Amino acid sequence: MKSYHEIIETTYKEVKKTKDKGKIATYIPELGNVSSDNFGASISTIDDKTFGVGNCDEKFSIQSISKILTLTLAYKLEGEKLWERVDVEPSGNPFNSLQQLDADKGKPRNPFINAGAIVICDVLVSRLENPKEDFLKFCREVADNDTINYCEKVAQSEKETGFRNFALCNFIKSFDNIKNDVDKVLDFYFYTCSLEMSCKELSETFLYLTEDNFSTCKGNRVLSKSEAKRVNAIMLTCGFYDESGEFAFRVGLPGKSGVGGGIIAIHPNEYCIAVWSPKLNPKGNSYKGMLFLEKFTSATTSSIF
Template identity: 70%
Template sequence: MENYKKIIADVYKDVKNVQDLGQTARFIPELAFVGTDNFGVHITMKNKENFGIGDFQKKFSIQSIAKVLSLTLAYKLEGEKLWERVDVEPSGNPFNSFLQLESDLGKPRNPFINSGAIVICDVLVRHLKNPKEDFLNFCRTLSNNENLNYNEKVAASEKSCGSRNVALCNFIKSFGNIKNEVAEVLDFYFLICSLEMSCEEISQIFLFLADEHFTTKKKKSVITVPQAKRINAIMLTCGFYDESGEFAFRVGLPGKSGVGGGIVAVHPDKFCITVWSPKLNEKGNSYKGMLFLEKFTTKTASSIF
């Protein structure tokens, strides 16, 4: 662990001084107010050793990182039938694209593009008695952290400018792949994206994907080992939208980004690491987060390849 600490500190110092060429996610009005100088990193090892630097304890809106958590719960509830509703292929298109939905008859290419995550929310709305409370309780149990909460102000901000997601949801419903009311599904979707966590909390909650023997505080497993492997595989191939291949090439770990500037990366059987820097590159991924993880996996030789 000491070697990791030194490398993280050295890379953090190096990347902190790099000119950040990104921009915050101004298409969600509330995110434009986040301080652009925030930069934090936290790693949690399989044995629970951990280390953080910078703004690693500040909470931020995790946005699409939450899609991994909603997928996990849907997969747990639905099993293999889930893949009848959503595919597992890279899209090669931006996260809010319509391009493939018509030719694919309303079946999204993967669960991490917006259309796929909306279908996952539809699955959860059908399964859960109180989707808002039940999903939050699932996340709290998974992380053993009762302090996790939504940021309702961010959710309202997303809803105010969510016309494209409304259109996506209606388009998918026209093919019969949305079973519930569009408004209910979208309210839930906007809410889960507003979930707030720090780098430290994210690296802890995602430990279930790094540790095949992971159990909650009540000694219960979350999902099966094959299911965890499949989620890691989808993160590797689809976690960064049309920059997923670039992330696999440069970083070499399963991961997921969010337009709040967070990136989580998992090394199965070793660790989970989270980086937060709000300015995004042109593909919608954290500019400094990508750079940090590339340098980190290079110096630690911790790519899965």
């Protein structure tokens, strides 16, 4: 694993001094308060070793990265019939488009666009007794880390300004693909998005999507191998909104970004890597995060292609 360490350090230094062309997300007011200088990365390998650089221990709002966790729990609970409610196709449209949802009669293209993640949250609201508590418990077990928590302020901030998500959820409900009360589903959704984790916690958590036996450190199975591979496949084709093709092309790993500036990526046979830099490119993905991962997989020739 030494070479990964070295390459991470070299890449980190190189990207750190690159001019950041991105812009911090401000549409959720609370996110605008984060210092844009933050930059950290962490790798966890399938032998359960973790190595981090920069602000790798600082917690940040993981935002859409949480969509992997909600998907994982819903998939675990529903099995393959989950796909009757949400598809597995790239959307090819900006992440909050309503037009496609209309053409597809309320079935979201995939679980990683907002529409799809909201349907996943609806599934969980139906399945879990106390959705917020139960989901948090699940996250903590997968992460083997009881400090993981929601950020109330961010959740409230999104609730007060998330008119597009209210529009989406009501629109999907008009097609009868939301079974619970809109306010209840979105309350849960906004909380899941507000989860805070550090790069180290992220790279350790998502090891369950690698050949690390697909289980938590307590040995509880998270997903079957086949299910984990399918989640990876969806991440590869859909994890970066309408820049998913670009990420596959430049980085070559399944991954998922969040508007908080975090990205995680999976090398199924070897490692999970997480990176955080708050400024986003025009497509809504971390500018330095993508650059870092591109340079890292080039240097390690660890694209899956």
